[in-house]
Amino acid sequence: MKAKEPRPPKLADVARLAGVSPGTVSIYVNGRVGEHTRISSETQERIAEAIRTLGYVPNPVARSLAKGRNDLIGVFTYEPIFPTEHGNFFYPFLAGIEEEAGEQDFNVLLFTSATQPNGKRRVYRNSMNSLQLAGGAILMGLEPDRAELSRLYHEGYPFVFIGRREIPDGPIAYVSADVTTATNDTVTYLMDLGHRRFAYFRFTADTEPARDRETGYRQGHRELDADFGPPAIHYSTTLDEITSELIAAYLSAGVTAFVAETDGHARHILASASALSRYAPDHFSLAVLGDPLEPAPEIDWTMFTIPRRAIGREAVRLLHAMLVQSVPTDARQITVPCGFHVGQTTGPLNATGNQEVTI
């Protein structure tokens, strides 16, 4: 084992040994030999030799400081990146980020130090933006702190949110799945199957993704029967509010198509209906507005799918563009189309007898 030298060789050491100036070495190691300046091949050989014998490797921190930038893109999540429980929400996005970062020759900096005692994370700690080490960052999380987003926005720190997020201060950069269109398409698909009376189940929480889905639903809703008794859109705080009585009421009112914000809703609808001996797709159709994170083992939902991997990649590309060029703030909203999967929970009206059933 080699003796531990007091300090690693630096560029100046190389220069001295090669008998050239530091500037020349810098140009050489950065491979910028042909660009503006030429270095004689003998000199190059001397430098290469010196680097070899010294075992020189450039200090990336110093380089970052001098250049004013580095090859890091940050990833900040408001919840743990690698949770033990629950399927990993972030995983597929990270897969896309890793892939694209690899291609763009970026390294990915995970901000894990910003964890507060309560487990939540913050960008700002004692009024310091902890993201600064990276030139820009990708943020993810179900419950971002809007005040922090505003502050980042005002500071001009380059960041891209995964998922559409709004702040009052102006348009922030995001990459999002086009759930509005996908929801509209889902409704259209069900209508093409003959369904006219719909019930839409969603949580009360007024988040952008929920809002976008409802927007898409209302777009598709125009040709639908709206006034049939119970409200066509059912808001609930918990899934337990989806009872057999509730489902019975909808079925009695002639609803043949259910649209569920999450697979959780869908499961509860299915369970409540089965207590009434009503099943999909025989007695009604049921579609989910998005794909469950876990490969959805038992039930083959009709649903749209969110291209999370592609979204991760797009986020890196957008951030990269913001870092090197300047992207106008109103051109920083990227939307990628969803996929659609026809499963076993939907079927044509009448053909299978799924129509107004008296219970």
Added chain:
Amino acid sequence: MKAKEPRPPKLADVARLAGVSPGTVSIYVNGRVGEHTRISSETQERIAEAIRTLGYVPNPVARSLAKGRNDLIGVFTYEPIFPTEHGNFFYPFLAGIEEEAGEQDFNVLLFTSATQPNGKRRVYRNSMNSLQLAGGAILMGLEPDRAELSRLYHEGYPFVFIGRREIPDGPIAYVSADVTTATNDTVTYLMDLGHRRFAYFRFTADTEPARDRETGYRQGHRELDADFGPPAIHYSTTLDEITSELIAAYLSAGVTAFVAETDGHARHILASASALSRYAPDHFSLAVLGDPLEPAPEIDWTMFTIPRRAIGREAVRLLHAMLVQSVPTDARQITVPCGFHVGQTTGPLNATGNQEVTI
């Protein structure tokens, strides 16, 4: 939206505005006020005020350069960190790393840029150690490049491998599950159930983890019947070599306990046996030397479990120790005990009739 200032404020700006020297500001922002130097509370207030009005946030790169260290721990993997296919080998380790890094106030730097055209990764690119940005790194991977490990070792770059790895040059730092003991214990457990004739199935590949398991097996093996016909240890390149004929030969020779290096081996043993109408635990017992990555849905194996999360945490702790103190090279090998899970694939000899069966 605020006008984009030409450059962010720096420490010197704060100093000027507050009417103090940069050094004083530095001490203040680093919260080292009480330590060696005292700053009058009026001065502190002026500095705080200046920071606030300027919106100053310290440049972490400059700080790293000046201090000669930063709060980054690198994570380098020889295979993609977030694969699309196959369960994620790295995930549970990363979960532990994230957890511990959060507690130690470290950020985690994922080296994703080092991807070569062929998909493999290297630490050294055009003879430059790409890990340098982080003060130290945790390496993972099934097939590390030994030459690179040697080079890192000689360079004195602080790194910890997850899993025991050897290089000829000297002892490298690692955190590993104690699979030797766990394998020994597994054999002992089966012996306590009355089994005496064992067959051990493993791949030919001579990796450290495979070697450690075999060592444990041989330790437990001493009291076992060794000469009963077919070799007590079966080496194979592919799992397809585990045929019904092979299993029949072992069963006929009186083997009642199979020990499988991986759950893949175990599945093939089970399948081959069932073709002979022989089942575990009725006709033989079967234990797996480690837990499958995926929660192993259908089959409740008897196996030992690898505490991956704990290993991830230990790796961060060890690296941290190496970074701040100096840990002797021969004290850098950490081994954590495995868990043991009694499943449905093992049972007592005789009690259930699993003994020499003629086929």
Added chain:
DNA sequence: CTGAAAGCGCTTACAG
């Protein structure tokens, strides 16, 4: 209790 100065290891115009 605070200031002036040197230094961390590089890069980048600017001269020759």
Added chain:
DNA sequence: CTGAAAGCGCTTACAG
């Protein structure tokens, strides 16, 4: 084609 110098933004002894 190459060198000398200033600068990136901070920290850290060392003086006062």
